Amino acid sequence: MTDAMVVQIVRDAFYYVLLVSGPLLLLSLVVGLAIAIFQAATSISEQTLTYVPKLLVTFLVTVLVLPFMIRNLKTFTIAIFSMIPTLK
Secondary structure, eight states: OOHHHHHHHHHHHHHHHHHHHHHHHHHHHHHHHHHHHHHHHHTOOOGGGGHHHHHHHHHHHHHHHHHHHHHHHHHHHHHHHHHGGGOO
């Protein structure tokens, strides 16, 4: 195994981590920002107001994006397992 192979594997791993977790993190960020703007505009200072909407959106997005996540993780896992016989 060369240094270039290790760098490529780590690069692919980071890519798939961002690809799988990106939609969840991005939508959670958007919902949190929208609620923070709403709280600032209405002067509501309830600390727990952001948790329930973010939790619901994260759950809903996970259910909707789960096939995409599984397909990408399966592709990466198959690629890693197919490399095993070629390693020395």
